[in-house]
Amino acid sequence: MPEFTYTALDAxxxxxxxxxxxxxxxxxxxxxxxxxxxxxxxxxxxxxxxSSAGLPTDxxxxxxxxxxxxxxxxxxxxxxxSLLAGGLAPPSLRPRLERVLDRLQxxxxxxxxxxxxxxxxPLYAAMIRAGEGAGALDLxxxxxxxxxxxxxxxxxxxxxxxxxxxxxxVVAVGSLLLLLLYVVPQFTPLFANSxxxxxxxxxxxLALSAFTLDWGDLALAVLLCLGLGGWLLLRRPSLVxxxxxxxxxxxxxxxxxxxxxxxxxxxxxxxxLRAGVGLPRALELSAAMAGNGVLAASVLSxxxxxxxxxxxxxxxxxxxxxxxxxVTLIRVGEQSARLAEVTEQLAGMFEDKLETAIKRFLSLxxxxxxxxxxxxxxxxxxxxxxxxxxxNELAF
Numbered sequence: 495m496p497e498f499t500y501t502a503l504d505a506x507x508x509x510x511x512x513x514x515x516x517x518x519x520x521x522x523x524x525x526x527x528x529x530x531x532x533x534x535x536x537x538x539x540x541x542x543x544x545s546s547a548g549l550p551t552d553x554x555x556x557x558x559x560x561x562x563x564x565x566x567x568x569x570x571x572x573x574x575x576s577l578l579a580g581g582l583a584p585p586s587l588r589p590r591l592e593r594v595l596d597r598l599q600x601x602x603x604x605x606x607x608x609x610x611x612x613x614x615x616p617l618y619a620a621m622i623r624a625g626e627g628a629g630a631l632d633l634x635x636x637x638x639x640x641x642x643x644x645x646x647x648x649x650x651x652x653x654x655x656x657x658x659x660x661x662x663x664v665v666a667v668g669s670l671l672l673l674l675l676y677v678v679p680q681f682t683p684l685f686a687n688s689x690x691x692x693x694x695x696x697x698x699x700l701a702l703s704a705f706t707l708d709w710g711d712l713a714l715a716v717l718l719c720l721g722l723g724g725w726l727l728l729r730r731p732s733l734v735x736x737x738x739x740x741x742x743x744x745x746x747x748x749x750x751x752x753x754x755x756x757x758x759x760x761x762x763x764x765x766x767l768r769a770g771v772g773l774p775r776a777l778e779l780s781a782a783m784a785g786n787g788v789l790a791a792s793v794l795s796x797x798x799x800x801x802x803x804x805x806x807x808x809x810x811x812x813x814x815x816x817x818x819x820x821v822t823l824i825r826v827g828e829q830s831a832r833l834a835e836v837t838e839q840l841a842g843m844f845e846d847k848l849e850t851a852i853k854r855f856l857s858l859x860x861x862x863x864x865x866x867x868x869x870x871x872x873x874x875x876x877x878x879x880x881x882x883x884x885x886n887e888l889a890f
Contacts, residue, residue, distance in 0.1 A: 500533065559639055621765065622634060663863065756840075764834050823837075
């Protein structure tokens with residue numbers, strides 16, 4: 495409900511001011527007069543700008559489940575949204591749901607209101623609009639819950655799998671810094687007084703320790719600036735196509751990105767088709783879920799083929815990144831008029847492949863990190879021991 499600021503004179507003539515919620519400024523004036531006050535000024539509170547960032551998947555899933563539950567309980571849509579905006583929904587969604595409710599009360603549809611407010615995924619809003627048009631909003635909300643649940647499950651699996659390698663990296667960097675900043679400098683005076691040439695490995699470790707002590711802060715700042723600059727540079731629209739192509743060509747990361755992108759594309763296409771969205775529009779919306787411009791361009795080329803009356807896969811450009819299995823299944827699904835069912839099975843298949851590939855990648859990454867840590871730490875320790883042995887031989 496809109497909020498208004500007011501200034502009024504009470505029965506004793508003292509000026510009062512504050513905030514009050516009401517349907518309109520006239521309602522606020524009536525309430526003030528009902529208290530025996532004389533209104534001086536009533537003005538609406540300016541709406542706070544909403545962030546353009548997307549909503550968290552967990553919050554969106556929870557709100558979708560609650561909306562579906564309220565509608566199934568027999569509550570009208572506006573009443574359900576009012577309850578969600580009033581406190582049932584997660585805090586990140588409440589301001590947006592308030593504006594969605596205002597648009598609904600002004601005659602807008604739910605899907606159009608979601609798009610106008612912003613922050614909701616285009617796929618989400620398109621499915622809601624399709625459900626409204628077909629009178630199957632409850633079914634669409636159920637499909638959205640399943641889609642968001644799968645997205646959350648995959649994201650959590652990847653995050654959980656990366657925790658251990660991240661801890662190993664932190665331990666490795668911390669151990670190396672501890673040796674170079676505190677342990678190796680303890681031996682520097684001893685080696686400086688030695689009259690025998692030190693082993694080359696020891697000289698390298700001493701030079702690296704001295705550099706870290708003298709220039710470590712500057713080197714870290716330069717690396718951070720280079721990393722930030724590279725990240726900003728690769729986000730430039732002119733370089734995004736090149737970046738996406740290079741990612742798909744990377745030896746280990748490329749196949750994982752392809753699997754993840756195809757799984758999302760197929761899942762979104764299946765859900766949209768089951769919701770009654772037309773095939774060209776479904777392809778356009780699912781392309782936005784790819785997460786890679788090259789994959790998205792391949793899907794948009796299939797959309798153009800459909801608009802021209804050609805088969806789906808006939809529009810794929812030469813050298814497209816879609817796997818042969820995905821292309822074959824899409825062709826079979828189109829020919830058998832079971833594209834929604836086939837793409838759903840394709841999504842499940844590629845989600846399983848992605849999970850297996852991530853597990854295999856991490857099973858190789860973990861021992862590789864441990865071995866690398868052992869080599870670095872062991873190399874520093876051995877170089878120090880070699881120098882100590884050489885000094886002791888000179889003493890004898």
